[in-house]
Amino acid sequence: MNIDQWTRRIALTFVALTVLLSGCTTYVTTQVTAFSAWSGSDATRTYAFTRHDDQQNNLELSAYERIVANELALHAFREVEREQARYLVELAYGIRSDIVTVAEPVYYNPWPGPYWGRPFDPWGPWGPFPATYVNQSYPVFTHLLGIRITERASGKEVYNVTARNFGGESSLVRAMPYLARSALSDFPLANGVVHTVKIPLGTGGGAAANEVSLPAVGGASAPAAATAPKAPQ
Incomplete structure (x- = not known):
């Protein structure tokens, strides 16, 4: 077994444990990897989305572009x-x-018979007998979003970020607001940075560093702006 296969197996085992504990989960955790040549010298950040020819009438892509556009606006980008x-x-x-x-x-x-509890039954409700183990299978899903920014005039790539998370959610639409917010968190990241972003699930609770509030996963609406746009860097 090579290293990639071993790493994948460990990751899937971790995801399975996360699914088992999903009833107690209050955060969506996303791994973000960024490659950057951002100069930080631009006074205005104007942009347009670009597509391949076979994506021109893609309604799913249009929905995701609106979600990403909302996040870009938080960092002084203007479409x-x-x-x-x-x-x-x-x-x-x-x-x-x-x-x-x-x-x-x-x-x-x-x-x-009834379980009387301690001190009447020192072994607890299951008695002194050891547990047996049964294999249970669970579906897990990997959600992925990549955002690539290039200079229109030169074609030079200046920012490339990937956000990836795992869980029991089978809908990419529901996961996309969390992916987009995580991918652009702390923009612009330094070149080769890998970090983890935790976003509170639902709308309650305050936000700490790298933590922001989004609609519940059950909703597919785009997130509202949580903070004022940042000054260009």
Whole structure:
């Protein structure tokens, strides 16, 4: 087994445990990787989305562009016509499903009758008998969003960021607001940075560093601006 396969197996096992504890989960955790040649010298950040020819009438992509546009606006980006734009923004996205198997404990108590609790029953409700384990399989999903920014005039790539998270959510639409917010968190990141962004699930609670509030995962609406636009860097 090579290193990539071993790493993938460990990651899927971790995801399975996360799915098991999803009832207690209050954050969406996303891994972000950025490559940057951002100069920080631009006074205005005008941009336009760019697509491949076979994506011109893609309604799904249009929905994701609106979500990303909301996040770009938080960093002083302004969408304009392509001919007037300094930057071109291109999106890549996807979802992949896997099945992971986890050994779960099953307890058996052969003694009928009520459980009186301590100190009457020192072994607890399951008695002194050890647990047996049964394999349970769970679906897990990997959600991915890539944002690539190039200079329109030169074609030079100046920023390329990827956001990836895992979980039991089978809809990329519901995961996209969290991916977009995470991908552009702390923009612009330094070249080669890998970090983790935790976003509170739902609308309650305050936001700490690298933590922002978005609509609940069950909703597909684009997130509202949480802070004022940042000054260009």
